[in-house]
Every structure is written in structure tokens, then in C-alpha cells.
Amino acid sequence: MSPPRSPRLPAEAEPKARPTGEGTNEFRTAPCGKCPWRVDADLTEFTDEDMARLDRAQQGVARRSDTSSDDAVRMRSAPRMACHRDQPDGPHPFRLCAGWLATVGPHHMPVRMNLIEGTLPLEAVYPDTRSWPELHASLEDLLTCRDQQMNAPSLHRSDQTMTHQEE
Structure with a gap:
């Protein structure tokens, strides 16, 4: 369940990154204006490869069926997501995505290990989201929304023009 959200940030608002020190991870403190985790994002701007990266990172999330040592290796080796x-x-080649951290981070094995090791602070994964835009509740939700946008008649797509037939 996603934490309650408050008023949206302006789309052009650029959140700051928080440096975390030697041997730790930098992370965004809020979703950027075009973060794919925002429910108001134009997901048609993201490629299938972008979505495949999100899916690869999802391998770090435990499932009920995960019981073998191979499952543990898969989860521990899953990538984390940087801001797009x-x-x-x-200057910042790898700042963890705030939207991804808030949505997937609490369930992602490498992120949880970073929390335990102290290389990522709790507020990166459990931020104060009261001033954040609404985020997708899961990767499945994000992908469903993208499919709908990709199949919608040019509501979001800037590379197409809509034509209306006269009745």
C-alpha cells in the first residue's frame, strides 16, 4: 500500500539529490518532473528497454515462491534503479530514483541490505511524501498505465497528430 500523497510538485520542479558520504549511495530526495513512477508521467516517452530495466530491477523483490538458494542469488544480484x-x-552518474526507492525499495533485497549496512539512510526508502506527486503503487500498475497510454489515441504522444472524422 502506497503512503498517502499530498499536492503535486510542479512538473518542472527538480528535486535535489542527497549525498550520503563515502561508501554510501546518493539518492534523489523527491521524484523528478518526468519520473516514470509519477501517475501523471507521460510513459510513452520511455522505451521498451527502459521498461525492461525496471523489470530486471524487480528481480530483487522476494516472491512467495522464492525458497531456493538460486532465488536468493537472483534477488541479491538484482540492479537498483538510478534516476533516468x-x-x-x-556529475551524478548514479543517483537512486526517489520514486523507485519509495515504491519498490522497501521490498528490494539489495536496498534492504544497503539499509542494514548503513550505506543508505532510512529516509531514502521511507521518505516524507506529503509534498510528493502521486506514484504508481507497483511496477505492474506502471506497466498497465504505459500500455494504456501507448494504445490511447494520441492523448500523450507528441509524435502523432489526432484526426477526427466528421459525423
């Missing part, structure tokens, strides 16, 4: 705005050659 950060680039490898930029």
Missing part, C-alpha cells in the same frame, strides 16, 4: 535523468558521464 542521470547519465554515466554526468
Whole structure:
């Protein structure tokens, strides 16, 4: 269950990143204006490869059927998600995505290990979201919304124009 949300940030608002010190992880303190975890995001701007990355990171979330040592290895080796705005050659090549951390982080084995090790503070995974925009409740919810947007007649797509037939 997602924490209650309050008024939305303006789409252009750029949240700050919080440096966490030597041997720790940097993370965004709020979702960026185009974060795919925002329910108001235009998910048609994200590629199938972007969605595949989210799915690979989802491998770090435990399932009821996970009982073998192979399951444990899969979960421990799952990637974490950086903000889509950060680039490898930029000043912040890997800041963890605030929307992903708040939604998936509490259930993601590598994130939980970072919390235990002290390399990620609790507020990164359990932030005060009262001023945040509403987020998708799960990856499944995000993917369903993207499918709907991709199949909708140009409500979000900027690369197409809508044509209306006269009645």
C-alpha cells in the first residue's frame, strides 16, 4: 500500500539529490518532473528497454515462491534503479530514483541490505511524501498505465497528430 500523497510538485520542479558520504549511495530526495513512477508521467516517452530495466530491477523483490538458494542469488544480484535523468558521464552518474526507492525499495533485497549496512539512510526508502506527486503503487500498475497510454489515441504522444472524422 502506497503512503498517502499530498499536492503535486510542479512538473518542472527538480528535486535535489542527497549525498550520503563515502561508501554510501546518493539518492534523489523527491521524484523528478518526468519520473516514470509519477501517475501523471507521460510513459510513452520511455522505451521498451527502459521498461525492461525496471523489470530486471524487480528481480530483487522476494516472491512467495522464492525458497531456493538460486532465488536468493537472483534477488541479491538484482540492479537498483538510478534516476533516468542521470547519465554515466554526468556529475551524478548514479543517483537512486526517489520514486523507485519509495515504491519498490522497501521490498528490494539489495536496498534492504544497503539499509542494514548503513550505506543508505532510512529516509531514502521511507521518505516524507506529503509534498510528493502521486506514484504508481507497483511496477505492474506502471506497466498497465504505459500500455494504456501507448494504445490511447494520441492523448500523450507528441509524435502523432489526432484526426477526427466528421459525423
